Amino acid sequence: MTLQKTSHNFTKIAFIPLQTNLFNIVLISFFLTFGFSNLYGQEILQKRTPLAVLKQTDTTTKPPTSKAKPLVAAPLQDSATIKVDTVVSKKAFLDGILKYKAKQYARIDQKKKQITLYDTAELYYQDIELTSGIIILDYQKNEVYAGRIKDSTGKMTQYPNFKQGSNAVQPDSIRFNFKTKKALIWNSRSDQGEFRIKADVTKKENDSVYFLKGARFTTSKNIDHPEYYFKTNKVKFVPGKKVVTGLTNMVIADVPTPIALPFAYFPMSKETSISGVILPSYNDSNSRGFSLQNGGYYFALSDNYNLTVLGDYYTNGSYGLSMESSYAKRYRYRGNVNFRYENLITSERGYPDYSKQKIYNLQWSHSRDAKSNPNSSFTASVNLGSSKYFQQSINQANVGSNLNNTLNSSVSYSKTFNSVPQVRLSVSATHAQNTQTQIINMTLPTLQLSVDRIYPFVGENGVKKGFLKNINLQYNLSGRNNIVTTDSLFFKPQMFRDAKIGMQHSIPLSTNFKLFKYFSASTSLNYEEVWYAKTINRSFDPNQSAVVDKVVNGFDAFRTYSFSSSLGTTIYGTFNFGQDKKIQSIRHVLRPAVSYGYTPSFEKYYDTYATDASGTMNKQYSRFEGGIFGAPGLNNSNIMNFNLSNTFEAKVTDRDSTKVAAKKIMLLNNFNLSTSYNLDANGTTALKWSPVRVSGGTQLFKDKMNVNFGATLDPYALNNSGQRINTYNVDNGGSLFRMTSANMTLNYSISSTQKDNSKKKDQVERNGGREDDLFGRNTVQNNRNISQFDTEDTEKEDSVSDFFTAKLPWNMTFAYSLTYSNNNREKKITSNSIMISANTDLTPKWKAGISTGYDLVQNGVTYTQLRFERDLLSWRMDFNWMPLGTNANWGFFIGIKSGVLSDIKWDKRSTPNR
Known part of the structure; x- marks a missing residue:
């Protein structure tokens, strides 16, 4: 036996003496000289069968040599004969390189065929990683044992950590066989998805099946002292797939509860989600009886989309069904769809408070990643259904939605054609629903087409400067199919019969330029043509004794034109108070603007109708009234608009004395005044000035408080009937303006x-x-x-x-x-x-x-x-x-x-x- 140095990290498995000494050499020479025995390069345990003699050769002329070769069992030859060892060399029991190390020592025992690693021991082989306080490798039995060691205080430390592939176990000790891949594990701890598992004894049958005894399952982070766990004695565990147990009892705070199951199944799929049953919740209601709510099934259809089907049932006959689905594709799109239908029955048939109604709601949200196609986009935000859904739904308590008076939806697709000039196309469908009046206004669909600006007088250098070179024209097309209906007629034939279809073409010709260096001026001439598929014919019907409108189906059109111009500038004013003052300066920015608009009268598109049976009283009307783009104007529109916007900003000394620069704060983000003057208003009843609208807003307390305010100021007085008259309020004994309305809102959020x-x-x-x-x-x-x-x-x-x-x-x-x-x-x-x-x-x-x-x-x-x-x-x-x-x-x-x-x-x- 030899002592292996602790710094060695590799070893072979076919072990032979790696070093010799003088005593062994003398002993071998003595036996070779006297010929008492034959010497072989390996020890044959428990085997006495004589070796077959394959060949005998006289080699007296050639002295024998003997040299030990590591890792290969080679027979020695004497001076007379050569005997070949017919015992087949054993194959190394490991198929790969074994790496190991330890902090204190790594000892090789040739007699016991063991390697002992002590203190912070590590062993690596193929996909197996093992760290522990002590590791004993028995290369004769093809087994490895790992366990804890005691520290200086006698406490057990350095628990084993066994990892094979993606499965990791932290036991007290482990015994593993490299050949059979079986293992015995004591007090194992492992994580499987959201579960944490601890077992007294674990038997590893193969790479995919474990049997556990005295096991506990929990999702608590503290596996040794969890606040709850499921305890069972017999478990079959397939990592990454499932756990099947025998009698399972739920334990809370180490106290067994009466909650037990004869068997249990826990899915542990490595997939992001798996299909499964959703258990319902129990409830009761005075008006609908007992119920089971939100029970159903979850379908994990793929990695890109799923589906959840839920249902409710009440003992009085009410029920609800819902479907929820989410879908997504990376770098392409994502969205979700929710639909719910409820059949509500209140009380019992025959009682005075008995009622029955059907409500539903559909929600769809979709967005597409701009990177998928920068030239097109598709978005959807849909929220439609019964007007009383949020007030009557039995499945949610949603106060915010309950108080909302409108439901809005929008689905749109847009595409840009990279032509010269550039063309933009968009198709959309919109929906606006008043939950109080139950009136629904839809556009199904809306078509928008625009051609980019064309500058016909720009030279080859492309510079757009001056009145002439800034002249440009566009083409815009807008088409709409407008539907106004109610809840009761939604998506019924009458809803589509009442639809209004129209198309509007417009060609604006405009230019902008500088005037007197400091003024920005713009002017435009706009031509419009409107197409309708329906018009009206208004007349007095003697049978009904009333004026009626008869719908005339067929193409009709009208054409209008208008002129507008605007002039504006920006004025800066600064009030300085001194650098040593707390408020150093106040900056005031004014942006006055004057605009003028003129639209002539298009009386040629107007006809007359009799208001009574005598036909003596006639009124004018346009056959295009009620169209979605309106009707041409009967009177001239000759209006001058005035607008003044203001912002106020201050420079103040910073409270932080280390800062030299002054701090800027906003006093008023905006303070706007606007009004208009009708140049064509004549007569004693005509009012030339419109009310002055005042609005403003600011932010206070480091932008934590938003303040918005507004007011309407009327310069005209009222008569005794409460009607506006062509007399200024100041001339009627009042103030310069009469405030007709005002509002203010404050929003303050802190955390x-x-x-x-x-x-x-x-x-x-x-x-x-x-x-x-x-x-x-x-x-x-x-x-x-x-x-x-x-x-x-x-x-x-x-x-x-x-x-x-x-x-x-x-x-x-x-x-x-x-x-x-x-x-x-x-x-x-x-x-x-x-x-x-x-x-x-x-x-x-x-x-x-x-x-x-x-x-x-x-x-x-x-x-x-x-x-x-x-x-x-x-x-x-x-x-x-x-x-x-x-x-x-x-x-x-x-x-x-x-x-x-x-x-x-x-x-x-x-x-x-x-």
Whole structure:
């Protein structure tokens, strides 16, 4: 036996003595001289069969030689005969190179056929990596053993870490056979997807099958002391695929619960998602009875798209069906589709409060990556369905969407043709639905075509300077199929019969130039031609004793033209107060602009009709009235528009004395005044001036508060009937202007940390609700595993010191709205409300939030929601309560965070009493 140096990292398996000494040489020579025995280059254990003599040769003339050759078993020859060893050399038991090292020593025992590695031992062979405190390799039995060692205090340290391919195990000790690939593992710990598995004894049958005894499964990060786990005694485990167990019991806080299953199946696919059953949740309602909600099946159709089918059933006969699908292709597109249908029955047939209705909602969102095709794009944002869906749906409590009065949709495709000049084409379909009046306005579709500007007078150098060279013309085409309908007629034949089709062509000819060096001037001449597929013929019908419009099908068109011009400049003013002042200077920027527009009368497109049976009273009308692009004007339009925009900015001394430069702050982002003057207004009843519109806005407190305000100032007075008259208000004993309306809004958001604005839109925003949570957070029953708060979950343990030293995050949103009306001397505040939303962490694991408000006009509390949430490490518990209004309800949820075990939950929510 020889001592192998610890610095050696490689060894061969066919071991022979690598060194000789003088004693061995003398001993071998003695036996060769006297011929008492034959000497062989290898030891034959437990074998006494004589070796066959293949050849005898007289070699007395040639002295024998003997030299040991490592790694090869070579027979020695005497002076008379040569005997060939017929024993076949054993093949090395390892097929590859074995690498190993250790911190204290690596010892080779030739007698026991073992290699011992001690302290921070490492062994590498093919796809096997083994690290441990001690490793013993028995190359005769083709086995390796790894275990822990004791430190100076007697504590067991350096646990083994066995990794084969992508499977890793951290046991107390392991015994592995290289030939059979079988292993025995004691107290193994391994991660499989979201699961963490610990077993008392593990038997590795082959590369793909394990048998476990005394195993526990959990999604907790602390495998040795989990807050919950599933305990079972017999397990068959296929890594990356599945786990099949015998009797399984759920243990919470080391206390066995009565929750047990005779057998259990846990999928552990390496794929991103797998198909499976979604267990329903139980609920009850006073008006619909007991129910099972959101049960169904999840289809993992491919890596690019999936499908979830869910259903609800109530004992009174109500039911709901929904389909949800998400799809994506990297660098190409992504989107999702949600559809839900509900058949709602309230109370029982024969009772006075019995009712039955059918509601539905369709949502589709699609976006395409601009890199896939820079010359074209396709987007979709669809939200349509029954007008009362969000108010009546039994599957969600969505206050933000419930208060929204409109549903909007848009699907568009655009393409750019890289021709000269460039041509842009877009086709879109839009949808606008008023949930109060149930009126739906759709364009199905809208066609837009535009040809890029053409500069006919630009020279070869391409310079566009001056009046002549800046003259350009375009061509624009707009075609629409407009449909106005209601919920009851949506997608029925009458909806399409009432459609209005039209096409508008326009050719604007324009130019811009500098005037007197400081003024920017522009002028344009626009030609339009409108095509309609339907017109009207208005007349008095004596049978109905009323004026009726008869639809005339057939192509018809009208042509108009108009002229416009504008002149504007920018004026800068600075008021300096001195460098030693707190406010060093104020900068005022004015942008006055004057524009003029003229459109002549197109009386030739007007006819007359009788308003009564006598035919003596006639009125003018245009057969193009009611068209989607309107009708040509009957009177001249000769209007002068005035606009003045202002911005105010200040330079102030920075509070930080180390900074030399002054700090710029914005006083007013914008302050605009606009009005117009009608040059053709004549007569005592004609009003030349339009009301002055004042609007502005600014940001305060380091841009945390947004302030916006507006007002309408009318220069004309009112008569006793409340009508505007051609008399200035100042001449009627009043002020210069009469304020007819005013509004102001304040929005203030603060938080203890920087708010992340890059988060994706939640379901409230996709439904058309507010971006903030002033009306509360959305709660959808099939999505309760997601936190109600924006803060990230943590796995940190609570402690007394954490409670007093931790910086608890919080955020608050404040909104104030005021509207004043004085159109008819009512001087009334029509809207005055305050809304507030706040979220905070009461402790590192407790979160709380509130959304509420008060209406100062109605003297009542607005929609209020209280939110609480507790982080239970692997579990999450939350409670939300809306105590007021028609949507008053409460909900409680506790469940496992992991998506693999998302069906292990208790979800209870009251039904809103609508």
